[in-house]
Amino acid sequence: xxSPRDPGRRRRPALAARLRRLLEPPRRLRPTRAGWLFFxxxxxxxxxxxxxxxNLLYLVLALMLSFLxxxxxxxxxxLRGIQVERRLPFEWIAGRPxxxxxxxxxxxxxxxxxxxxxxxxxxxxxxxxxxxxxxxxAMRIAPGATEARSYRHAPxxxxxxxxxxxxxxxxxxFGLFAKSLDVRREATVVVYPRxxxxxxxxxxxxxxxxxxxxxxxx
Numbered sequence: 001x002x003s004p005r006d007p008g009r010r011r012r013p014a015l016a017a018r019l020r021r022l023l024e025p026p027r028r029l030r031p032t033r034a035g036w037l038f039f040x041x042x043x044x045x046x047x048x049x050x051x052x053x054x055n056l057l058y059l060v061l062a063l064m065l066s067f068l069x070x071x072x073x074x075x076x077x078x079l080r081g082i083q084v085e086r087r088l089p090f091e092w093i094a095g096r097p098x099x100x101x102x103x104x105x106x107x108x109x110x111x112x113x114x115x116x117x118x119x120x121x122x123x124x125x126x127x128x129x130x131x132x133x134x135x136x137x138a139m140r141i142a143p144g145a146t147e148a149r150s151y152r153h154a155p156x157x158x159x160x161x162x163x164x165x166x167x168x169x170x171x172x173x174f175g176l177f178a179k180s181l182d183v184r185r186e187a188t189v190v191v192y193p194r195x196x197x198x199x200x201x202x203x204x205x206x207x208x209x210x211x212x213x214x215x216x217x218x
Contacts, residue, residue, distance in 0.1 A: 081113070091192060108144075113170075115172040116138045136149030163189070
């Protein structure tokens with residue numbers, strides 16, 4: 001039985017989180033609705049080319065497959081070198097929207113980044129899992145440049161608002177795939193309780209100000 005001071009017990013959550021990050025793929029690729037339609041067209045053209053032996057259909061099939069390869073290469077170039085930093089508000093009150101600034105930097109020395117969506121992942125007070133608290137969009141980011149975008153989020157309850165990291169997504173260049181990259185950037189903010197409206201205390205019957213007010217109205 002491990003003692004409360006056993007350092008191995010404290011290392012287990014950190015080792016589990018590190019192992020989970022190692023097993024997760026660095027990139028995720030998901031076909032869009034247009035991508036599924038394109039796959040269907042590729043299958044149809046390939047089936048027709050095999051049945052007919054038409055050289056023109058084989059040429060069209062080769063061009064369509066080259067579009068898939070080019071889409072993967074350009075989307076990878078758009079995500080490579082992307083760095084994100086977060087600036088949080090000084091204080092956060094439950095029920096009031098706070099402004100979060102995300103600074104998106106293209107650290108690549110030569111390649112431009114296009115159609116970049118950054119989702120800020122976190123866990124609101126009382127939530128069971130991480131979710132996107134907000135998202136920003138940058139159309140073009142020059143090599144070595146930084147674009148600042150902001151979003152607003154209003155926590156529903158007080159407590160600790162935990163930020164887990166970012167999910168960087170692009171559908172560049174043809175919109176056939178949504179390629180995403182997860183970036184860990186943890187932070188914690190304390191959300192203060194709602195401010196209750198103060199009511200003025202009722203005036204007493206013996207208050208001389210009430211007597212003067214009544215005399216003035218008379």
